[in-house]
């Protein structure tokens with residue numbers, strides 16, 4: 001089942017879709033590109049939310065209700081979050097409620113900055129304390145920030161590595177991603193779609209650039225997850 005693991009399709013909750021209409025168009029586009037299961041993952045920044053996960057969840061639910069009200073067939077859309085790594089994140093109460101649907105996965109976004117060891121400490125603390133498997137968002141996005149050995153540190157995490165579909169269309173990122181897959185790291189795909197223009201759903205690109213067994217390799221990860229969607 002082709003699954004969207006990372007997208008910003010809920011209306012007016014982050015820098016993704018800015019209206020219900022845009023959300024509906026984005027969802028329609030995904031489905032027409034063959035996506036069979038969608039997990040909406042609005043950004044969660046602990047400092048912006050004042051560490052209040054419950055308030056964020058209420059906002060997320062309200063945004064979700066709007067797209068279901070507009071079109072009831074959207075009630076099959078699942079909920080998650082893209083959680084930015086920040087100092088002390090593992091101490092934020094209810095962080096485990098941000099996991100992807102009913103899985104034990106949590107989508108975590110590394111800072112866009114040079115490598116620091118505390119990123120990994122936060123990730124391992126969250127994984128250990130809540131018994132969650134980290135999914136590292138768009139792992140190929142840090143090629144300009146991390147050295148080879150720093151990347152190796154990140155890849156040593158007991159984690160799943162999420163790949164944005166657009167990486168397959170970029171020479172440097174494609175090379176990195178191909179190596180990651182070849183070396184047997186667990187991976188998942190996502191569009192990280194934010195809108196209908198420069199960051200639109202791009203499952204057509206993935207299906208054009210990646211072989212079926214590579215796409216299926218990502219889907220197999222889900223069946224290994226302890227809990228069912």
Ligand SMILES: [Fe+2]
Pocket residue numbers: 006007008082192
């Ligand atoms: Fe994202």
